[in-house]
Amino acid sequence: MEFEIYRDALIRKRGEVLGGSGAKPLQWTMEHNSGRQGDMADQASGTNEVHIQLKLKQTDAKILQAIEGALQRVEDGTYGICRDCGEPIAAARLTAIPWTRVCIACKEKQKA
Numbered sequence: 001m002e003f004e005i006y007r008d009a010l011i012r013k014r015g016e017v018l019g020g021s022g023a024k025p026l027q028w029t030m031e032h033n034s035g036r037q038g039d040m041a042d043q044a045s046g047t048n049e050v051h052i053q054l055k056l057k058q059t060d061a062k063i064l065q066a067i068e069g070a071l072q073r074v075e076d077g078t079y080g081i082c083r084d085c086g087e088p089i090a091a092a093r094l095t096a097i098p099w100t101r102v103c104i105a106c107k108e109k110q111k112a
Contacts, residue, residue, distance in 0.1 A: 006098045007074050013098070014067045017060050066099040082106055 073079040080089050084106040093104055102110070 003074050003079050006079065006094055007071065009095075009098045010067050010070050010074070014064065014071075017064045017067070063099070066101075069101070070099040084109075 070079060073081075080094060081087070082089055082103040083101040085103060087103055089100060089103045093100060100107075
């Protein structure tokens with residue numbers, strides 16, 4: 001199986017994650033929502049924004065870690081092999097989620 005296309009997709013996605021989504025940086029959000037300006041609704045909204053930004057950063061960190069792992073598997077020659085059953089992961093799944101470690105059948109078993 002040719003993995004160059006997946007490697008390129010992984011590198012592109014890594015660049016997107018590292019480049020950010022164009023949202024306000026977390027530091028800016030925290031600094032500008034730390035005061036007591038506005039009414040209680042404004043303050044609650046500001047607190048919500050900080051929590052949302054934190055969740056996005058955590059999600060980005062997890063995806064970045066998965067991407068780095070996938071790139072390492074490409075180098076090791078183990079990319080595209082299911083971690084759980086050892087069978088090849090379908091090309092459609094790798095195209096949709098190039099950093100996946102499991103085939104669709106094993107993913108379904110995990111959900112059950």
